[in-house]
Amino acid sequence: MKNFYAAGALGGLLLFTIQCGGSSVPQQKVSDSHASIRAAEEMGAQGGPQAALHLTLAREQVAKAEKLMKDGQDEEASRMLDRADADAELSLSLAREGAERKEASEAQDKIRDLRSRMGS
Amino acid sequence: MNTKNTLRAHRVAVAGVLLGLLGCGASGPTQELVDARRQYQYAQRGPAPRLAPEALYQAEKALKRAEAAHKDDPGSIEERDLAYIAHRKVELAEAKARIKAQQNEQKSAENRYQENLEAAATNQSGELKQTQAQLASEQKARQEAERQSQAAMASLKELGNVREDSRGTVLTLSGAVLFKTGESTLLPIAREKLHDVAEVIKQSGDKVVIEGHTDSRGATARNQQLSQARADAVRSFLTEEGVSPDQVAAVGKGESEPIAENSTAEGRADNRRVEIVMQPSTSRQASISNP
Numbered sequence: 001m002k003n004f005y006a007a008g009a010l011g012g013l014l015l016f017t018i019q020c021g022g023s024s025v026p027q028q029k030v031s032d033s034h035a036s037i038r039a040a041e042e043m044g045a046q047g048g049p050q051a052a053l054h055l056t057l058a059r060e061q062v063a064k065a066e067k068l069m070k071d072g073q074d075e076e077a078s079r080m081l082d083r084a085d086a087d088a089e090l091s092l093s094l095a096r097e098g099a100e101r102k103e104a105s106e107a108q109d110k111i112r113d114l115r116s117r118m119g120s
Numbered sequence: 121m122n123t124k125n126t127l128r129a130h131r132v133a134v135a136g137v138l139l140g141l142l143g144c145g146a147s148g149p150t151q152e153l154v155d156a157r158r159q160y161q162y163a164q165r166g167p168a169p170r171l172a173p174e175a176l177y178q179a180e181k182a183l184k185r186a187e188a189a190h191k192d193d194p195g196s197i198e199e200r201d202l203a204y205i206a207h208r209k210v211e212l213a214e215a216k217a218r219i220k221a222q223q224n225e226q227k228s229a230e231n232r233y234q235e236n237l238e239a240a241a242t243n244q245s246g247e248l249k250q251t252q253a254q255l256a257s258e259q260k261a262r263q264e265a266e267r268q269s270q271a272a273m274a275s276l277k278e279l280g281n282v283r284e285d286s287r288g289t290v291l292t293l294s295g296a297v298l299f300k301t302g303e304s305t306l307l308p309i310a311r312e313k314l315h316d317v318a319e320v321i322k323q324s325g326d327k328v329v330i331e332g333h334t335d336s337r338g339a340t341a342r343n344q345q346l347s348q349a350r351a352d353a354v355r356s357f358l359t360e361e362g363v364s365p366d367q368v369a370a371v372g373k374g375e376s377e378p379i380a381e382n383s384t385a386e387g388r389a390d391n392r393r394v395e396i397v398m399q400p401s402t403s404r405q406a407s408i409s410n411p
Contacts, residue, residue, distance in 0.1 A: 054208075079201040086208035093215040100219055104226045111233050 023069040025078050030069075033062050033081045036088035043095035051094035058087035147194035152203035153186055159210040168213045171220040175213035182206035268323055276320055279313045288326070288399040291317065292379075295334075295350070295392035304349035306357060314354060317396060318361035321368070324398060328368040330354045331395040335388035336375040348372025354394055 037058050045051040061084035068077035149157075160183055163169075168176045186202035193199065273289075276282050281292040298310040306314070321328050332347030332354075351370035359365050380387035 076197065079198065079205075083201060083204055083208075086205045086212070090208050090212045090215065093212055093219065097215055097219050097222070100222050100226075104222055104229075107226065108229065111229070115236075 024074045040091040045091045045095040048098040054087040054091035058084045152200045156203040156207040168217040172213045172216035175216045179209035182209045291396040293394045326398040329397045330370045332372045335391040336382040344374035
């Protein structure tokens with residue numbers, strides 16, 4: 001009898017959680033994923049093809065994670081956020097790589113220009 | 121036993137075994153895990169171990185988590201997710217290694233550029249010093265030449281009367297010092313004086329005109345001839361002393377340009393003379409005009 005009531009309480013709690021959209025995935029984890037995507041955007045990830053691709057994947061995976069959370073699939077949602085983080089971080093690095101390469105190229109142009117004016 | 125039932129049982133058993141075998145075959149790694157493994161092996165051969173070791177280590181840990189998930193539940197969604205993450209982390213390590221390599225190259229290029237700048241500055245400094253030394257040397261040479269010229273002028277003054285007029289620097293040598301009366305052969309003492317004159321002329325590089333003059337006694341034509349012969353004698357001696365023939369000309373003026381009264385003995389003595397006119401070059405002329 002006692003076990004019956006315990007099971008019922010647990011089931012009720014579960015139903016309540018699902019119906020009210022509550023999730024065990026910490027909100028901080030979701031916020032962190034959004035922050036990673038913003039960081040990649042600010043670095044100019046949209047500017048490079050590879051960086052832009054991983055930025056898009058990150059955004060899509062965060063959206064999927066939020067849907068999974070609504071559906072109560074927290075474990076899958078948590079892993080989807082991890083995937084999104086990995087893509088966002090890669091997007092950020094690829095954007096940084098592009099920015100550094102551009103800066104190096106501009107510096108080389110300046111050096112060449114100076115050399116030609118110095119006659120060397 | 122019923123044969124039909126036995127056969128069915130056998131078929132079911134075989135099917136079961138086959139299914140079992142198929143089940144084992146389906147436990148191979150997912151494509152995500154295969155890709156992640158390959159990417160990791162590739163990254164290990166590149167610059168990531170040297171330039172992004174921490175990032176590559178994180179990727180290795182992620183790959184190990186994926187491998188563990190594969191071992192626990194082959195083909196599961198968890199394995200695929202973890203393999204996907206591991207793959208991204210390997211790519212991240214490679215990207216960080218490339219960034220580091222680029223930064224190193226940039227630093228190296230900046231250092232080379234700085235070295236080039238310093239070398240150019242040193243060269244310029246060296247060239248400047250060389251030019252300054254050259255200028256100093258040339259100035260010294262000019263000063264020496266000027267000193268020698270002044271010394272020569274001083275020695276000229278010892279030889280005779282020196283004055284400047286519109287023609288240039290005029291050294292007047294008395295006829296009595298240079299020649300016997302009525303003759304055009306140089307006296308020995310004249311040769312000594314004219315040797316010094318030759319040195320001055322050679323140093324100056326000026327054009328020189330030697331003018332022979334006489335007093336008014338005797339025939340004009342004879343005086344003209346004598347004055348020319350004397351001017352020629354002086355010119356010959358100077359060219360023997362190394363003065364360029366192109367540099368010196370000889371002109372007989374006869375009695376036409378007296379500088380004193382022919383009515384007195386002293387005046388006539390003064391008129392019997394050789395004038396060595398040194399015509400300065402343009403630059404020297406400018407310096408004479410603008411001291």
